[in-house]
Amino acid sequence: MMKPVLYIVIPCYNEEEVLPITEKIFLDKIEALIKKGVISDKSRVQFVNDGSKDKTWEIIRSLSEKNEHFTGISLSRNRGHQNAVLAGLMEAKDKCDITISIDCDGQDDVNAMDQMIDEYLNGAEVVYGVRSSRETDTFFKRTTAQGFYKLLKMMGVEVVYNSADYRLISSRVLQEFAKFKEVNLFLRGMVPLVGFKSTCVYYERHERLAGKSHYPIRKMLELAFDGITSLSVKPIRMITSVGFIIALISFIGVIWTVITAITGNSVPGWASTTSIICFLSGIQLIALGVLGEYIGKIYMETKRRPRYIISERTEVEND
Numbered sequence: 331m332m333k334p335v336l337y338i339v340i341p342c343y344n345e346e347e348v349l350p351i352t353e354k355i356f357l358d359k360i361e362a363l364i365k366k367g368v369i370s371d372k373s374r375v376q377f378v379n380d381g382s383k384d385k386t387w388e389i390i391r392s393l394s395e396k397n398e399h400f401t402g403i404s405l406s407r408n409r410g411h412q413n414a415v416l417a418g419l420m421e422a423k424d425k426c427d428i429t430i431s432i433d434c435d436g437q438d439d440v441n442a443m444d445q446m447i448d449e450y451l452n453g454a455e456v457v458y459g460v461r462s463s464r465e466t467d468t469f470f471k472r473t474t475a476q477g478f479y480k481l482l483k484m485m486g487v488e489v490v491y492n493s494a495d496y497r498l499i500s501s502r503v504l505q506e507f508a509k510f511k512e513v514n515l516f517l518r519g520m521v522p523l524v525g526f527k528s529t530c531v532y533y534e535r536h537e538r539l540a541g542k543s544h545y546p547i548r549k550m551l552e553l554a555f556d557g558i559t560s561l562s563v564k565p566i567r568m569i570t571s572v573g574f575i576i577a578l579i580s581f582i583g584v585i586w587t588v589i590t591a592i593t594g595n596s597v598p599g600w601a602s603t604t605s606i607i608c609f610l611s612g613i614q615l616i617a618l619g620v621l622g623e624y625i626g627k628i629y630m631e632t633k634r635r636p637r638y639i640i641s642e643r644t645e646v647e648n649d
């Protein structure tokens with residue numbers, strides 16, 4: 331059997347501090363895998379520069395000059411982690427048999443790759459990297475992240491619990507994935523939709539080796555919200571359910587009102603009227619907001635804008 335060509339896809343945004351450290355870890359890994367005989371010598375570490383404002387692209391370029399196993403593409407501007415990973419996967423899909431996407435900060439243990447490739451050789455087309463523990467995360471990050479997975483599940487979005495964007499995907503799956511044209515990306519919820527045989531590999535998540543996180547709480551909430559609204563219409567159904575419940579309560583309220591009026595006990599009733607108006611306007615605004623969120627998503631989708639634009643490559647195309 332031919333040895334599979336592996337592309338390790340690594341998104342990088344303003345990572346000049348950590349790249350010179352982790353670069354060696356990735357190179358050692360790919361060389362070890364080649365030496366072990368499980369992957370082809372044509373395998374590559376492929377960086378995706380996500381419109382960095384620092385020296386990241388210069389570093390990637392000089393790495394590619396230094397060693398043939400390094401390659402890279404550069405996006406024309408910052409498009410965010412999900413788009414950067416997608417760009418890397420789409421770039422790699424026709425050049426390799428398997429891709430493994432991983433962050434460039436050394437948080438995900440590269441040693442899980444051996445097992446991922448084993449699982450691929452045993453027939454899995456998608457292998458999810460799952461965090462075995464979150465001890466190195468802060469208490470805050472841990473609880474919010476776990477709440478996030480529970481919320482996604484409640485909303486009917488299928489994700490592998492505690493898996494992020496460290497995973498192996500075969501090029502066969504990527505060919506199918508390329509047909510998913512949506513601009514609202516939430517990769518970890520979309521990959522399960524493609525199907526094919528999948529499995530999980532467990533690994534320890536470390537602390538960032540240098541530099542700092544690009545995911546402040548605001549971006550995390552945005553990702554959570556996008557994940558739910560781009561993969562599920564449950565929030566709209568929930569509005570309908572709330573509407574039904576309120577309609578039922580209102581019906582009882584109408585009977586009560588009529589009876590009170592008939593028996594001649596009707597008093598001015600300012601308090602009850604005001605509370606009902608306040609309550610219902612609140613509910614209505616929330617409902618409008620949820621609907622608006624979906625309309626906004628539809629608006630963005632109908633534009634069919636490119637999800638990323640590649641401005642430079644370290645390798646000149648030879649065909």
Ligand code: UDP
Nearest residue numbers: 341342343380410411414433434543544545
């Ligand atoms: N990243 C990116 N574009 C962005 C933000 C982040 O490509 O706009 C990359 C970043 O360089 C890193 C990965 O996405 O390789 C994860 O980011 P980070 O480590 O900052 O997030 P955290 O691990 O704290 O969730």
Ligand code: MG
Nearest residue numbers: 433435437538
């Ligand atoms: Mg990180």
